[in-house]
Structure formats: C-alpha cells, structure tokens
Amino acid sequence: MDTRTQLEVADVVREHGDDYRQAHPLSSAQEKVLNNIAACRTSALGGHMDECLDGCGYKRISYNSCRDRHCPKCQGPQRAEWLAGRLERVLPAQHFHVVFTIPDDLNPITLRNKKAVFKILFDAASKTLIELARDEERLGATIGITSVLHTWGQNLLFHPHLHCIVTGGGLSPDGENWIPGREKYFLPVKVMGKLFRGKFLDALHRAYKSGELTLAGSTAYLADPFAWNALKDQLYRKKWIVYAKPPFGGSEHVFKYLGRYTHRVAISNHRLLEMHNGRVSFSYRDYKNDIKTTMTLCAVEFLRRFLLHVLPSRFTRIRHYGLYAACNVNSKLVVARKILNPTVETSPTKEKDTRPWWERFLENTGIDVMCCPNCSRRLTRTHRIKPLFAALPPTGTDTS
Numbered sequence: 001m002d003t004r005t006q007l008e009v010a011d012v013v014r015e016h017g018d019d020y021r022q023a024h025p026l027s028s029a030q031e032k033v034l035n036n037i038a039a040c041r042t043s044a045l046g047g048h049m050d051e052c053l054d055g056c057g058y059k060r061i062s063y064n065s066c067r068d069r070h071c072p073k074c075q076g077p078q079r080a081e082w083l084a085g086r087l088e089r090v091l092p093a094q095h096f097h098v099v100f101t102i103p104d105d106l107n108p109i110t111l112r113n114k115k116a117v118f119k120i121l122f123d124a125a126s127k128t129l130i131e132l133a134r135d136e137e138r139l140g141a142t143i144g145i146t147s148v149l150h151t152w153g154q155n156l157l158f159h160p161h162l163h164c165i166v167t168g169g170g171l172s173p174d175g176e177n178w179i180p181g182r183e184k185y186f187l188p189v190k191v192m193g194k195l196f197r198g199k200f201l202d203a204l205h206r207a208y209k210s211g212e213l214t215l216a217g218s219t220a221y222l223a224d225p226f227a228w229n230a231l232k233d234q235l236y237r238k239k240w241i242v243y244a245k246p247p248f249g250g251s252e253h254v255f256k257y258l259g260r261y262t263h264r265v266a267i268s269n270h271r272l273l274e275m276h277n278g279r280v281s282f283s284y285r286d287y288k289n290d291i292k293t294t295m296t297l298c299a300v301e302f303l304r305r306f307l308l309h310v311l312p313s314r315f316t317r318i319r320h321y322g323l324y325a326a327c328n329v330n331s332k333l334v335v336a337r338k339i340l341n342p343t344v345e346t347s348p349t350k351e352k353d354t355r356p357w358w359e360r361f362l363e364n365t366g367i368d369v370m371c372c373p374n375c376s377r378r379l380t381r382t383h384r385i386k387p388l389f390a391a392l393p394p395t396g397t398d399t400s
Contacts, residue, residue: 007272009072009306012280013038016299019278023300030307036066040073046387050370055377061385069317070310075263089324089333091144092340093178094168095254096186097245100125100196101161103238105231108218109204110160115312116212117204118149118160124200125162126321132187132195133170133322139187141170141179142332144323149311152266154284155295156305165254171323171336178339189242197240201232262318266309275299 017034020026026034039045047063065074102110102121110117126145133143144167153159169180207213208228215223222228273281273294280302285292297305311317320326323333362368370379 006269007275008269009267009272010037010040012272012275012299012302015275016278016303020300020303024304026307027310029313030310033068033070033307033310034303036068037071040066040068040071043385043388047385048381049383049385050379051382052372052375052377053380053382055372055375058372058374058379060379062381063385069263070265072265072267072269075265086146089329090254091167091323091333091336094181094183096166096168097257098129098164098166098186098192099161099243099245100128100164101159101241101243102200103235103240104159105235105238106204107158107160109213109215109222111158111308112214112216112219113207113212115315116207118312118315120200120203120207121160121162122147122149122319124196124203125164126319127199128192128196129164129166129187130322132192134173139170139179139181141172142322143167143170144333144336145321146324147319147321148262149317150264151309151311154287156266156302156308158308165257167323171332171339175332175335176339178336184246186244189244192242192244193240196242197236197238200240201235205232266306 013034017038020034041047041063043063045064045066047061050060050062052058065071067074069075100121106117125147129143129145133139133141146165148163149160150163151158151160166186168182168186169178171177172179204213208222222231267282271282271284273283275281278299279296280299281294281296282302283292284295322328323336358368358370362370371377372379
C-alpha cells in the first residue's frame with residue numbers, strides 16, 4: 001500500500017496531463033517526459049520484491065524507475081555515481097564557481113532553437129574562461145572547467161544560465177609548473193562579461209547567416225536582416241552578467257557542491273506544497289527581495305512551465321573543458337595532479353564497477369536503501385515483477 005503523503009510532479013502529470021494536452025501541442029520529447037514521469041516507480045514499469053529473509057519477514061515491492069533526466073525521483077543514484085567519478089579527477093587546487101547568464105531578450109529565439117543556442121552558450125563561456133586564463137597578463141595557464149546547464153528560475157520560467165566550476169590556477173604552457181591564481185580573486189567579471197557577450201553574439205550571428213536558426217511565431221520578424229541587426233545592436237549595448245562566487249574550502253567540497261547542480265530538474269518534489277481545485281502551490285525563493293514565499297499556478301500553467309525545460313534529445317548538459325576535458329584526462333590532468341601532489345601515485349584506470357546500484361549508492365552516500373525498516377537487517381531481492389502492460393517495457397532500472 002502506498003502511504004506517502006508528499007505531493008509529486010507525477011501526481012500533477014497523472015491528474016492534469018490530459019488537460020495540458022488539450023490546451024497545448026506537445027513535442028515528442030515532451031510527451032515522452034510526461035509518460036515517463038507518470039509511470040516512474042509504478043507497476044507500469046515492473047519491479048522487484050524485497051524481503052527480510054533473515055529477520056522479521058518484512059516485504060516490500062520496489063518498482064523500477066524511468067531514469068528520465070527530467071524526472072524528480074530519478075536523480076539521487078545518478079548524482080551519487082557521477083560525484084564518485086568526478087572526485088577521482090578533481091585537482092587538489094582552489095576552485096571558483098562562475099555563472100554565465102544570457103539576457104531575457106534571447107528567450108524567444110532560444111526556446112525555438114534550444115540545441116543551437118545552448119551549444120553557443122557552452123562554447124562562448126568556455127572560450128571566455130580559457131582565453132582569459134591563458135592571457136599572460138592575467139594567469140598565463142590552462143585551467144580546468146566543468147560546466148552545467150540550467151534553464152530555469154525558482155518560478156519555473158525560462159532562464160538559461162551556465163554554472164561553471166573552474167580551477168583558480170592552471171598548468172603552465174610548458175607543462176612543467178602549476179601557476180596558482182590569487183587566493184580570493186579569479187578573473188575580472190566585467191572583462192568576462194564583455195568577452196562572453198562578444199563571443200556569444202558573434203556565434204549567434206553566424207548561425208543566423210547560415211540559416212541554422214528557426215525563426216517563426218514571435219520570432220518570425222527577425223527573418224528581416226534589419227530587424228535582426230537592430231536586436232543584435234540592442235544586445236551589444238546591454239550589460240551581460242557574469243557572477244563569480246568566492247572560492248571553495250577544499251577540492252572535495254567543490255564537486256559535492258556541484259552535485260547540487262548537476263542532476264537537478266526544474267523543480268524538486270519537496271518544493272510542492274498542495275494541489276487543489278486544479279491549482280498547484282509550490283515554495284520558491286524570491287531572490288530580488290531575498291525571501292522564501294509561495295507561488296500558486298493553475299495545473300496546466302504549472303506543466304507548461306515545467307515542460308519549458310525539456311532538453312533536446314541526446315543533448316549533453318554537463319561538459320568539461322581545459323584540464324578536465326576528456327582529451328586531457330590521461331595527459332595534462334595527470335601531469336597537473338602530479339605537480340600539485342607529488343606523493344600520490346597516479347591511479348590506474350579502474351575496471352567498471354559491476355556491483356548492484358544500491359551497494360554503490362551506500363558507498364557514495366552512506367544511505368542503505370536495502371536496510372529493513374523494522375529490524376535493520378539486510379533485505380534481499382527475491383524475484384522480479386513483470387510490467388503491468390506488456391506494451392510498456394521497463395525502460396528504467398531498479399532505483400526505488
């Protein structure tokens with residue numbers, strides 16, 4: 001019997017998904033997300049029976065997860081495993097958190113061209129950081145960068161921005177030394193903002209000229225070159241915001257902090273407060289007034305805002321550059337780690353961990369999901385439960 005009382009996004013989808021479908025057209029990606037969230041950890045996907053064989057005889061059904069990256073219930077194990085892998089690579093050096101944001105004026109274009117504009121955002125931000133860090137008048141070194149795309153604000157409206165965790169120092173051009181940055185200062189944010197703006201708008205204009213952008217509906221007027229150039233000039237006159245936070249306390253804390261960002265979805269279930277008479281209430285932080293408050297939307301509008309943040313198929317929202325780039329993991333990153341900590345031997349490539357997910361989850365988080373709630377003994381997976389509908393195969397894994 002399901003005894004949970006916490007309202008979930010899945011509840012809103014199940015109760016008002018059809019209302020949304022009648023009011024708004026759905027892309028195939030959005031339809032897939034709604035179906036996955038509605039089926040997640042239900043009999044539709046099948047599951048397993050867990051039993052306390054050596055203790056009190058407690059039994060429970062663990063239904064399979066959908067593993068959709070937009071599902072609020074599927075991110076915990078993925079986050080824990082991602083962090084375990086990243087902590088093996090993080091350099092024992094100072095790191096900064098830098099946030100790149102694009103103006104709201106670009107939202108209509110971005111919503112119709114997510115894949116193209118998000119790629120430009122990643123490229124412009126990473127090139128800005130790498131170019132400024134390599135400037136001999138600033139740092140004169142190759143830095144490491146991990147970037148995570150977010151597309152939402154606390155009110156669920158569209159707000160694309162990039163969280164970047166950046167090493168405060170870098171590897172010298174000759175690869176012989178580590179060049180440390182200042183203790184509490186990374187790079188000038190005004191300079192970063194101007195360079196980022198220039199790189200982003202240059203790439204966006206090239207995409208426009210080559211016909212890569214879809215301009216329709218509210219953006220159709222931009223097909224006129226005069227209108228496009230007017231918008232471009234307006235964006236060049238704007239101040240683009242780049243925010244650099246103070247450095248972290250230690251390298252391990254860096255990616256544990258980043259873990260708060262890597263596997264987030266537009267809204268987590270714990271922020272949902274109530275669903276009543278076709279309306280959904282949730283908590284949010286009003287950063288302008290620095291207060292935590294409540295917002296209530298009709299369920300259809302809530303789902304519309306939630307679906308604004310569905311990413312293009314196969315789009316990678318976590319990317320690594322510089323020393324942390326895949327091409328440098330076994331070369332420059334190894335050299336940098338050896339310089340920073342000569343006493344630590346470089347670990348060989350690890351074999352794939354084939355242990356059950358719950359054992360890896362326990363190691364990474366300290367949470368034992370296979371502990372009997374009655375007698376604290378070990379639960380055992382005894383048999384599989386087939387999906388409720390043969391036409392709906394278990395696309396997830398047993399992460400409940």
